[in-house]
Amino acid sequence: xxxxxxxxxxxxxxxxxxxxxxSGFSYFVIPFTVxxxxxxxxxxxxxxRLLADIPKEDRxxxxxxLFIPKxxxxxxxxxxxxxxxxxxxxxxxxxxxxxxxxxxFGWFMIIILGHIEVALFVPARxxxxxxxxxxxxxxxxxxxMNPGHTTLRGSFFFFLMDFFLLYIxxxxxxxxxxxxxxxxxxxxxxxxxxxxxRVALYSLWMIFPLRLLAESFTADLSGGSFLTIPVNxxxxxxxxxxxxxxxxxxxYSICLGLFFAAMPFSRYMHILTxxxxxxxxxxxxxxxxxxxxxAEAEIYACSSCGLCLDACPMNVQKKNLxxxxxxxxxxxxxxxxxxxxxxxDKCLMCDKCHALCPxxxxxxxxxxxxxxxxxxxxxYNYAYLDASGSVQPSEPGRVHSRFAAAENGLSPxxxxxxxxxxxxxxxxxxxxxxxxxxxxxxxxxxxEKVFKAAGVEYAFADREGGICCGRPLMLAGRTDAAAKVIExxxxxxxxxxxxxxxxxxxxxxxxxKEEYHLEGINVVHYTQFINELIAAGRLDVKKTDxxxxxxDPCELGRGCGVYxxxxxxxxxxxxxxxxxxxxxxxxxxxxxxxSLTLDTxxxxxxxxxxxxxxxxxxxxxxxxxxxxxxxxxxxxxSRGENLEQHVKVxxxxxxxxx
Amino acid sequence: MVDxxxxxxxxxxxxxxxxxxxxYEELAAxxxxxxxxxxxxxxxxxxxxxxxxxxxxxxxxxxxxxxxxDKALQMLEPCQLxxxxxxxxxxxxxxxxxxxxxxxxxxEK
Ligand code: SF4
Ligand code: SF4
Ligand code: SF4
Ligand code: SF4
Numbered sequence: 001x002x003x004x005x006x007x008x009x010x011x012x013x014x015x016x017x018x019x020x021x022x023s024g025f026s027y028f029v030i031p032f033t034v035x036x037x038x039x040x041x042x043x044x045x046x047x048x049r050l051l052a053d054i055p056k057e058d059r060x061x062x063x064x065x066l067f068i069p070k071x072x073x074x075x076x077x078x079x080x081x082x083x084x085x086x087x088x089x090x091x092x093x094x095x096x097x098x099x100x101x102x103x104x105f106g107w108f109m110i111i112i113l114g115h116i117e118v119a120l121f122v123p124a125r126x127x128x129x130x131x132x133x134x135x136x137x138x139x140x141x142x143x144x145m146n147p148g149h150t151t152l153r154g155s156f157f158f159f160l161m162d163f164f165l166l167y168i169x170x171x172x173x174x175x176x177x178x179x180x181x182x183x184x185x186x187x188x189x190x191x192x193x194x195x196x197x198r199v200a201l202y203s204l205w206m207i208f209p210l211r212l213l214a215e216s217f218t219a220d221l222s223g224g225s226f227l228t229i230p231v232n233x234x235x236x237x238x239x240x241x242x243x244x245x246x247x248x249x250x251x252y253s254i255c256l257g258l259f260f261a262a263m264p265f266s267r268y269m270h271i272l273t274x275x276x277x278x279x280x281x282x283x284x285x286x287x288x289x290x291x292x293x294x295a296e297a298e299i300y301a302c303s304s305c306g307l308c309l310d311a312c313p314m315n316v317q318k319k320n321l322x323x324x325x326x327x328x329x330x331x332x333x334x335x336x337x338x339x340x341x342x343x344x345d346k347c348l349m350c351d352k353c354h355a356l357c358p359x360x361x362x363x364x365x366x367x368x369x370x371x372x373x374x375x376x377x378x379x380y381n382y383a384y385l386d387a388s389g390s391v392q393p394s395e396p397g398r399v400h401s402r403f404a405a406a407e408n409g410l411s412p413x414x415x416x417x418x419x420x421x422x423x424x425x426x427x428x429x430x431x432x433x434x435x436x437x438x439x440x441x442x443x444x445x446x447x448e449k450v451f452k453a454a455g456v457e458y459a460f461a462d463r464e465g466g467i468c469c470g471r472p473l474m475l476a477g478r479t480d481a482a483a484k485v486i487e488x489x490x491x492x493x494x495x496x497x498x499x500x501x502x503x504x505x506x507x508x509x510x511x512x513k514e515e516y517h518l519e520g521i522n523v524v525h526y527t528q529f530i531n532e533l534i535a536a537g538r539l540d541v542k543k544t545d546x547x548x549x550x551x552d553p554c555e556l557g558r559g560c561g562v563y564x565x566x567x568x569x570x571x572x573x574x575x576x577x578x579x580x581x582x583x584x585x586x587x588x589x590x591x592x593x594x595s596l597t598l599d600t601x602x603x604x605x606x607x608x609x610x611x612x613x614x615x616x617x618x619x620x621x622x623x624x625x626x627x628x629x630x631x632x633x634x635x636x637x638s639r640g641e642n643l644e645q646h647v648k649v650x651x652x653x654x655x656x657x658x
Numbered sequence: 659m660v661d662x663x664x665x666x667x668x669x670x671x672x673x674x675x676x677x678x679x680x681x682y683e684e685l686a687a688x689x690x691x692x693x694x695x696x697x698x699x700x701x702x703x704x705x706x707x708x709x710x711x712x713x714x715x716x717x718x719x720x721x722x723x724x725x726x727x728d729k730a731l732q733m734l735e736p737c738q739l740x741x742x743x744x745x746x747x748x749x750x751x752x753x754x755x756x757x758x759x760x761x762x763x764x765x766e767k
Contacts, residue, residue: 345755378761381735384710435706435740468706468740476739476758485738593741596758599691600750631745 016154017121020144020221024125026143028250029134035257036133042264043272050276053293056498058285065283078278082131083271088358091188092307099178100305102171103204104271109164114139117157137256141249142216145223158225162374164219165215166227168208176205189309189598190214191326196265197304203259204268209253217245267304275515277301281360290340290370292330298366300357302329308353308363314346315590316609317602325353325363332366342597344370348606349475349594350554364594371477371596380481385467385488430460430498432512434505435468443504443627446653450530453657454539459496466492471511471555472593482515490516502529504653506556506626507593513560525556527566527625528651534656541656544573548655549619551610551633552586553626554594566652573656577617587613589624591632607636618645625652676725682765685722689706689759690750695719701753707736715743715753723749725754727764 051059065071071195081087084105090097114136118125120250122143125135132436135142147153174185182190191200216231224232263269277297287295304326314320321327323346331339334461344367354362431451451458467489473482493501493516500522503509509525512518534540548570556562563583570576582589588607611633614622622637624630662753686692702714713736721730734757742751 311736375758378758378767379731379735380737381732382738383713384736435742436745439704439742439745465706465709467710468738470738470741472741472754476754478739481738531725593754596755597689597752599752628745 015121015150016146016151018144018146019122019125019142021142022515024131024135024142026138026141026249028253029131029138030247030253031250031257032137032253032260033134035260039260041261046264047276050293050296053289053296055288055293056284058294062280062283062285066279069138071282073507074282075279078282079275082278082359083274086358089305092356092358095174096178096185096187096305099171099174099185101632102167103175106164106168106171110161110168111136113160113164117161138249138253140222143222145221150223150548151293154223155225156227158223159264162225162227165389169212172205172208187306187310188316188322189321190307190383191267191304191306191309193304194266194330196262197267200259200262200266200268203255203262206255207252207259210248214245214248214252214388217243217248218542223496224507239629267302269300270303270359273297273300274303277359277361278367287366287369290344290366290373291335295332295366295369298361299329302326302361304330304593305358305360307356311352311356313348313350313352313590313606313609314598314602319538320346320602323347323594325357328363328367329361332370340370343367345596346598347595348554348588348590348592348598350588350592351558352554352585352588355558368475368477371475372479375477376479376481378478378481380478380484382481382484382488383482393626408583416436421615428497428499429502430457430461430496430500431458431502432461432469432493432508434466434503434508435625436507437504438462438465438625440651441631443630443651443653446651446657447502447504447526449531450539450653450657454533455551456533456538458502459498461492469505469508469511470515471507472496474511474515475594476596482505482511486511486515490518493518493521500524500529502526504625504627506553506559506562507628510555510559523626524559524560525565527556527569528562530653530656531569533567534572539656541569541572543572544574546621547577547617548574548621548623549617549624551576551579551583551589551614551629552582552584552626553624553629554586554588554592555652557586558584566623569656570652572624574621577619579614580616581613586610589626589629589632590636591628593628603632604636604639605633611636615645615647619647621648621650621655623652625653627651659747672724672726674725677723678727680724680729681720683744685759687764688763689752689756691753692719692722692751692759694749695751696749698748700746700748704742704746705737706742707738711736713737715757718757722760722764730760731764 053061066075084101085102086097086100089100118136118139124130125142126132178185178187178190182188212227212231213554216228216237216395219228219232221234261270277300280294280297286293287293287298288296291299304324308325309315309321312320312324314323323343328340328343328347331343347364349364349367351364354360354364354541357363394613429451430569431447433444433447469489470482470483470485473479473485498521500519501512502524503512504526506525509523512523516523517580530539534541550562550567552558552571568575579586588606589610590603595603622633630649630651637647637649697716698721699714699716702708702716705713705715707713712733714733718730718733721727721733737757739754739757745750747753753762
């Protein structure tokens with residue numbers, strides 16, 4: 001370590017660095033300067049357009065958020081962790097994380113250090129009119145080290161510059177390797193680069209080796225360290241005194257220029273856009289269009305890293321790779337309307353790509369917005385829902401059962417099984433089964449059994465069938481129609497006077513939690529509710545040695561973050577075994593309502609992949625907490641394709657109260 | 659009583675001269691499943707909206723084949739896209755997409 005006092009004392013009389021070229025200019029800087037200037041102009045215009053597309057309130061909200069200390073701290077943390085260190089990639093694929101952070105952080109440091117060097121040794125050159133744009137980048141070309149006057153401070157910078165150059169070169173080597181052998185870095189699929197991507201990619205590969213060449217050729221003039229000096233001596237050994245440094249600096253500058261000129265049209269745009277996206281995201285402004293405003297920052301923040309390719313359950317079949325989020329985003333950028341719609345409609349909305357995306361791009365939400373551009377204007381006629389205000393069945397014999405609970409107030413349907421057990425712990429419980437649960441009545445049966453066993457007093461909102469929760473409409477992009485359905489359900493629930501709303505379908509649960517805004521009503525999924533009953537000792541469960549694997553339904557796990565409660569409850573009745581993909585990596589059962597166009601054959605393939613992941617720990621029973629998963633898995637298991645072992649498929653409530 | 663979508667309609671006259679083959683092919687290109695419906699009525703039996711208003715995918719498909727696309731559209735207007743029909747369809751028809759596609763093709767004037 002260099003002592004600080006020594007560093008300070010090093011301010012010698014004789015200049016350590018001499019500005020070798022008085023004009024501070026050489027023709028070779030032109031390609032770089034043009035490229036970079038073009039990029040800045042392009043970005044400036046883009047930024048203004050983007051901000052203009054954001055609604056005014058959101059713009060104000062965004063502006064204010066930058067000055068809220070809490071948000072600012074979060075911004076700084078995320079800028080470092082996500083943009084420079086790529087922590088999220090490290091966590092999943094360490095080698096890939098190293099590659100990304102080596103290039104990003106290494107390059108960032110070289111730029112910063114270059115500027116510091118100029119600021120310390122030739123401060124006048126920081127001025128834009130005196131070459132400030134290119135001088136710090138080509139610093140080593142323009143200066144001459146005064147031999148015998150190199151201070152420790154100078155050597156320290158030489159060392160750092162070489163160190164970070166080596167660091168980047170190691171990242172580049174991995175990147176080149178990854179292009180050809182992606183599996184080594186833990187990726188089965190990588191993205192196909194577009195033309196601009198290729199230009200940027202190849203120039204990026206060339207930039208740093210050329211920098212090493214250029215700097216090593218000038219190392220005996222302008223100094224160097226453990227990397228550049230030995231290479232310089234090697235050149236002397238090879239070529240004698242005839243050193244080719246002009247061609248190298250030219251090539252280096254051309255590659256930089258090409259890279260920056262191609263950048264706005266390539267995946268590398270994300271390097272800069274990610275900054276804006278993080279700021280917008282943390283300000284809490286949401287995209288309201290699949291491509292304009294906030295969404296534009298979001299789609300240009302995608303680095304085309306391709307992590308969503310392996311994440312996507314559709315990709316068990318290679319032919320579906322083209323429907324992945326990374327391509328969706330690419331076509332959004334290119335305004336290719338036809339392809340955008342086809343991709344938007346295919347997705348299962350399982351949210352896995354969003355959960356695993358290192359940049360936090362919410363592609364499923366963009367897909368929903370895209371579907372809305374097509375489907376939201378379709379006609380619908382929900383006049384029958386408006387009749388709800390009067391709570392009058394439209395014709396005799398047709399029971400508007402969804403209003404039954406509201407009409408009668410909360411009439412308890414089951415008396416407490418054990419009258420010594422007080423039930424005011426759960427005052428006013430309303431159970432809403434939902435459409436899907438009505439097609440799998442075994443769930444209703446078990447839930448009622450559990451309620452009875454625990455002595456829960458409850459009302460059944462839709463015993464004879466109600467209306468839809470609105471989530472399927474929402475997923476199809478029919479936002480306005482969904483709002484109608486939501487309003488009708490909301491009235492019914494508020495009129496019931498319940499305090500707790502229990503849902504057995506994760507699809508319902510998600511939309512009730514996010515869109516209903518039910519004041520004073522605790523909305524819970526039955527896994528949470530039953531887990532609480534067990535924890536409070538109200539429900540007696542028997543532990544068996546049945547080996548159970550729990551499947552995380554998309555809407556419940558990734559959708560609502562409920563992972564632990566079902567597991568806690570299930571571990572009371574059996575032995576939980578692990579699935580090879582679980583929690584936020586769980587694979588969609590294939591039955592999702594999210595996809596509009598996926599056919600039965602493709603869905604069956606997904607179910608199979610999902611089953612295989614679940615069966616990796618040799619369980620006897622698969623337990624799920626979603627009526628759709630239950631039906632899908634039951635069918636897949638009974639088809640029995642590629643299943644060696646025989647497994648049962650049970651609903652969560654069935655598993656708790658057999 | 660659950661309305662299964664069967665029954666006598668006041669006038670059952672069908673004028674196939676009016677059948678728009680071009681549009682039907684467009685629909686079938688968008689959602690080929692329309693061709694494999696066997697008119698079993700399962701979709702109608704479970705229909706969520708059908709509890710309140712006459713809603714029937716079975717009838718809508720028949721209406722289209724019988725050159726009554728206007729009736730088909732009306733028949734699907736109350737639909738909530740809940741997906742129950744797709745869960746019960748014995749032919750594995752992607753009913754939700756079919757409903758959306760019918761709307762897309764036939765509501766264009
Ligand atoms: S969407 Fe996210 S995971 Fe997919 S390529 Fe873009 S940055 Fe990577
Ligand atoms: S939401 Fe799921 S199905 Fe859709 S693209 Fe993402 S990972 Fe694939
Ligand atoms: S999706 Fe529409 S037609 Fe099908 S069951 Fe639901 S409401 Fe009825
Ligand atoms: S359930 Fe399927 S096959 Fe039967 S009528 Fe409906 S769409 Fe046709």
